[in-house]
Structures are given as structure tokens and as C-alpha cells.
Amino acid sequence: MTKGQLPEFLETALKRLTQAAPPDDAAVERVLKRLSPLPRQKWPLWRLPGVLLDWQFAPAWPRFAALACFAALGFVIGIAGIDRRFDGGGAPFAVAGRSDIGSIVFEPEPLTGARP
Amino acid sequence: MDDSDEALMAQIARGDERAFRALSRRHLPAMLGLARRILGNAADAEDVAQEAMLRVWTFAPRWQPLALFRTWLTRVVVNLCLDRKRRAPWVALEAAGEIVDSALGAGEKAEHDERERLVADAIAELPPRQRAAIVLTYGDGMSNAQVAEILDTTVSAVETLLVRGKQNLRRALDSAIDEDD
Secondary structure, eight states, rough: OOOGGGGHHHHHHHHHHHHHOOEEEEEHHHHHHTSOOOOOOOOOOHHHHHHHSSOOOOOOOOHHHHHHHHHHHHHHHHHHTHHHHTSSSSSSHHHSGGGHHHHHHHHOOTTTTTOO | OOOOOHHHHHHHHTOHHHHHHHHHHHHHHHHHHHHHHHOOOOOHHHHHHHHHHHHHHHGGOOTTTSHHHHHHHHHHHHHHHHHOSSOOOOGGGGGGGOOOTTTHHHOOOOOOHHHHHHHHHHHHHSHHHHHHIIIIIIIIIOHHHHHHTTTTTTTHHHHHHHHHHHHHHHHHHHHHHHHHH
């Protein structure tokens, strides 16, 4: 090959050497397999209002009703004193009544020494 | 149902993995081929293609359809290839297939193969951006404007890259012919 033929040869060789090879299905499958699990997507801040609007914020009435029922039940139990039999029914007074606890509960005034 | 790239990207932006798989299956073969031609290494090409598709998934909610999806993805792949500092060996000539030219005798064919191997080696030695410009122009048949968009540069800069790339290749071949003489 002479130097005069070089440009034409180069053009042909470049087209041939840089052309896409037939798709490698095995490589595609390997890459697809490596693509899982997928990472978390990055959301732009300006889309946050839209995302919040997309979420279902409709009131769930059964849940609200259940919450109200349990609140009412707690109130009734508290008022009626049904829970006292379970938590000791005035146990703090019983403990405070012991002789060794009196000095802690009724400590003298630090400055004047007066007792309550 | 609209299964265009842009429609699939809209679904991916909402976290649809099935749309992502469909889009990946559609574009992975071409992107793997492109990365392999720029890097000259199949393993690196797979890494680059994987990274590019992960970026598609991760940044889908931020993606704006300002350009064609394929152009954007090609740009991502080319940039990832250029980011790879390591100079990978070029694809072996054998991988490119045999020349079908019955007019060549055995001696001429061997000489032709040798010259193409020289070109392949010279392409491998080119600076990455020149190599990318040559692959996109000659391999994918893109216009200078398309290559400029992908390489994020001007058309005249692409023309300069191509001219310099071909000058480098011609110089390498010239010296090889001189050595033969």
C-alpha cells in the first residue's frame, strides 16, 4: 500500500473497526442480573409537594372511631376507678406510712429547720 | 399503551421497576456495544453499562425530557467511559470478524489484516475523547451535531477531535509503512 492509498484505507478501516458488534445477550443478562436490588431513587426537592399530594391523606374514619372509643374507655376506667385494684389502690400512702420513709417525705426546711 | 422511552421514564420516575427492566432491555445491548468500543474491554463495558442504568433508575425522578432519552443515555455512557482513567486494551481484531474479500490472495489478506491491526492499536492509543468521537461518528454514524451534544461540546470542537484523531492514526500508519519499506 502506498501513502496515497492511506486515507481511503483509513476511512474503510475506521468504519469497519468501530462498527457495533452483534448484541451480546449473555452480557445483557449479566448486567440485568446485577441491577437488582435497585437502590433508592433520588427525589428533587421541588417535587416534594407533589409527592405529598399523591399520598393518601384521606381520613381513615374507622381508625378515628377506634381511637375515640379507646379514649372514652380509658376515661371511664379512670373515673370509675376500676384500675385501682390492679395498681395497688393507694399503695404510695401505705409506703409513706412506714417509719423510715417519714424523714424523706417530711424533710425539715434546710434553712430554718422547721418541719412541715 | 405508550411504551416510548419517555413514557417509560415517567413510569420509572414513579418507582415502576417493570418499566425500568423494559427500558434496560431495550437499550443495554447498544450501550454495552458502545462502551466496549470506547473502552476496548468487555468487563469494563459491563461495569459502565450497569452504572449508567443505575443512574437512569436513581435519577429518573429528576430527569427532564429536554433531549431524547437515547441521546441522554449515550452521553451518560460516554462520560462514564471517559471517566475511566485506565487505558483498557482495544478489542482484538479477531473479535471484529473476518474480512470478506475474495479478491485478496493469502499474502495480501495477511498484509491487510496486519494493517488493520495497526489501525486498531492506533485507535487504542488515541486520547479518550478523540476515540469516543471516532467511535460515535464512524461506528454509530452520528452527525457532528449529535456527537457534540453527547460530548457536551461544540460542532467545531468535534471536527477538531476527528481531524486530530485521524492525523494521529495516519501518523501511526505512516511510520509503520516507512518501517516496512
